[in-house]
Amino acid sequence: MKFYRFFIFILITLLFSFSIQRNVSADEITEIITATNFPYLQTDSVSVSEVPNTYIKSIIETNSGMQIAWKNVNAEKYQLYRSKNKDKGFKLIATVTKTKWVDSKVKPGTVYYYKVRCYENQRTFAFSNVVKFKTPSKKPRLNFERNLKSFIKKHVYRRYPCNILVNKYVESCNSLSSGKKAKRSRQFNNVKLQGSPKADNWKHGNAKLSLRYTTAKKYYNKNGTVKSKVFPLKSSGTKKVVSQYEPDMSSLKKGDIITYSRGGRGNHVAIYIGKFKNKSDLIDYLNDEVGIKCNARTSWIKSWNGKCKYWVLQGGMGYNNQVYICNNANVTTTGANSSRLSHSVSLFENE
Numbered sequence: 319m320k321f322y323r324f325f326i327f328i329l330i331t332l333l334f335s336f337s338i339q340r341n342v343s344a345d346e347i348t349e350i351i352t353a354t355n356f357p358y359l360q361t362d363s364v365s366v367s368e369v370p371n372t373y374i375k376s377i378i379e380t381n382s383g384m385q386i387a388w389k390n391v392n393a394e395k396y397q398l399y400r401s402k403n404k405d406k407g408f409k410l411i412a413t414v415t416k417t418k419w420v421d422s423k424v425k426p427g428t429v430y431y432y433k434v435r436c437y438e439n440q441r442t443f444a445f446s447n448v449v450k451f452k453t454p455s456k457k458p459r460l461n462f463e464r465n466l467k468s469f470i471k472k473h474v475y476r477r478y479p480c481n482i483l484v485n486k487y488v489e490s491c492n493s494l495s496s497g498k499k500a501k502r503s504r505q506f507n508n509v510k511l512q513g514s515p516k517a518d519n520w521k522h523g524n525a526k527l528s529l530r531y532t533t534a535k536k537y538y539n540k541n542g543t544v545k546s547k548v549f550p551l552k553s554s555g556t557k558k559v560v561s562q563y564e565p566d567m568s569s570l571k572k573g574d575i576i577t578y579s580r581g582g583r584g585n586h587v588a589i590y591i592g593k594f595k596n597k598s599d600l601i602d603y604l605n606d607e608v609g610i611k612c613n614a615r616t617s618w619i620k621s622w623n624g625k626c627k628y629w630v631l632q633g634g635m636g637y638n639n640q641v642y643i644c645n646n647a648n649v650t651t652t653g654a655n656s657s658r659l660s661h662s663v664s665l666f667e668n669e
Contacts, residue, residue, distance in 0.1 A: 370391045370436075371391070371435075371436070371443065371444050371446060372388050372389045372390075372391045372393070372396065372417075372434055372435070372436055372446055373388060373389050373434075373446040373447050374386060374387070374388045374432060374433070374434055374446055374447060374449045374538070375387050375388055375389055375538075376537040376538060377432065377449060377451045377537055377538055378537045379453075379454060380420060382420050382422050383420045383421050383422035383423070383424055384420065384421045384424055384430070384451065384453065385418055385419070385420045385421075386398060386418065386419055386420075386421060386432050386434075386449075387417060387418040388417055388418070388434045388446065389417070390417045391436060393436035393437065393438050393443075394415070394436075394437065394438040394439065395413055395414065395415055395436075395437040395438065396413070396414055396415070396416075396417065396434055396435070396436060396437060397410055397412070397413050397434065397435050397436075397437050397442065398410070398411055398412040398413075398414070398419050398421075398432065398433075398434050399411065399432065399433050399434070399435075399445070400421065400430055400431070400432050401430070401431045402428070402429065402430060402431070403431065404431050404448060404450065408431070408433065411423075413437065424453050425453065426453055426454065427452070427453060427454070428452065428453050429450060429451070429452045430450075430451055430452075430453065431448050431449065431450055431451075432448070432449050432451065433445045433446050433447065433448045433449070434446045449538050450538075451538065462572040462573035463572075463607050463608050465490055465491055466591075466608050466610075467608050467609045467610055468490070469486075469487060469490045469631075470604075470608070470610055470631070471610070472490075473486065473633075473641050474618040474641050474642065474643075475618060475640065475641065476633075476640075476641050477633070477639040477640055477641070478633040478634065478639060478641060479633060479634040479639055480517060480586050480587050480588065480632055480633050480634030481514070481515060481516045481517055481520070481587055481634070482514070482633065482634075483589075483631075483632065483633030483634070483641055484520070484575055484587045484588070484589060484633075485511050485514055485515070487575075487589050487631075488509060488511045488527060488665060489509065489510070489511060491509045491665070509527060509528075509529045509665075510527060510528045510529070511525065511526075511527050512525070512526035512527060512528065512556060513525070513526070516584075517577055517578070517584040517585050517586050517587045518583055518584040518585070519584075520559070520561060520575060520577045520584060520587050520661075520663060521561055521577040521579060521583075521584030521660065521661045522561060522584070523558055523559050523560055523561035523663075524558070525558070525559045525663075526556055526557065526558050526559070527556070527557060527559065527665065528555060528556040528557070529557070559663045559665065560663065560664070561577065561661045561662070561663050562661060562662055562663075563660065563661055564576065564659060564660065564661055564662040567593075567628045567647055567648060567659065568593070570590045570628070570647075570662055571590070571664060572590060572591060572592045573589070573590065573664075573665070574589075574590040574662045574663060574664050574665075575587055575588070575589060575590070575662065575663040575665065576588055576589075576590050576630065576647065576659055576661070576662045576663075577659075577660060577661045577662070577663070578649075578650050578657035578658060578659055578660060579657060579658065579660035579661070580655075580656070580657040580658070584660070584661070585657050586632075586634065586650050586657050587632075588630035588631065588632035588647070589630060589631040589632065590628070590629075590630055590647060590662070591629045591630060591631055591643065592628075592629060593627050593628055593629075594627060594629055594645075595627055596621075596627075597614065597619065597621045597645070598614070600619065600629055600643070600645075601613060601614065601616070601619065618640075618641070618642040618643060619642070619643045619644075620642055620643065620644040620645075621644070621645050622644055622645065622646055623644070623645050623646040623648070623649065626645045626646060626647065626648055627645070628645065628647030628648060629643060629644065629645050629647060630643070630644060630645075630646065630647045631643050632644065647659060
């Protein structure tokens with residue numbers, strides 16, 4: 319060891335003296351030293367080849383979260399960044415060797431921005447394109463108009479107690495049309511009411527239902543085009559409905575089940591249709607958006623409650639339990655025997 323060090327020292331001294339006489343450049347000295355190939359003069363530095371830029375190819379909803387995938391450019395590793403702002407706030411969320419990653423720490427109904435870059439030999443390269451994606455709502459809602467048309471056609475003029483009509487409404491969410499060849503709803507593959515709850519059961523949240531729902535599958539391709547498909551996401555199993563105290567009708571949503579109470583006990587249920595300033599507006603809605611042909615003389619549309627703007631579909635009222643639409647969402651009848659709206663149930667927001 320001492321011999322090698324002494325030899326190297328002598329060699330460098332001679333080279334330095336020689337360079338003074340011949341004006342040898344530093345590069346020439348380095349070439350001479352390297353040519354000797356002494357192990358103690360070698361370094362660990364390795365040249366890093368340029369890595370092509372990668373780009374995000376797709377973002378897909380999965381059972382576990384958002385799966386982000388990007389182009390494979392054979393880099394050693396990839397770094398994935400996420401932000402809620404397109405231009406700032408990006409944070410590193412993953413460093414991986416694969417070309418995809420499932421982001422499980424996302425919130426429903428939230429817009430996120432993603433970008434990725436290559437990482438090789440402790441060097442980073444340019445960021446990819448920034449991709450925007452909005453996560454789906456955690457609690458899917460019924461597409462009310464989609465099912466209301468067939469439901470009205472099948473059940474108006476019929477005679478059902480109020481709870482039987484509402485139970486049939488829950489079951490109707492399973493299809494788009496009536497009959498043996500009913501098409502399955504693309505939102506909900508299976509909705510089943512456990513038992514036959516009465517009005518008081520709906521009020522106190524004692525009704526149970528099982529449902530398996532689907533959601534839109536959206537992804538971005540490399541050209542930024544959004545494509546949509548539908549695929550099964552999860553099964554909720556059997557759930558108890560959540561009955562909430564509802565003092566304000568303006569917070570109701572189309573398709574909600576509402577319960578009426580008298581003396582602390584639920585005694586009537588109805589299906590909320592929506593807010594319309596008058597009967598004429600309701601008829602326009604049924605014709606244009608639902609696809610039901612009706613007019614001011616249609617007998618199953620009643621305007622019995624003055625200027626009330628909130629309309630419901632209900633049974634167990636009128637002549638011999640006839641099913642009809644009426645603007646009495648706030649109260650069943652007038653006088654001492656009236657029952658008032660007390661609670662509401664949103665069927666598909668009970669996850």
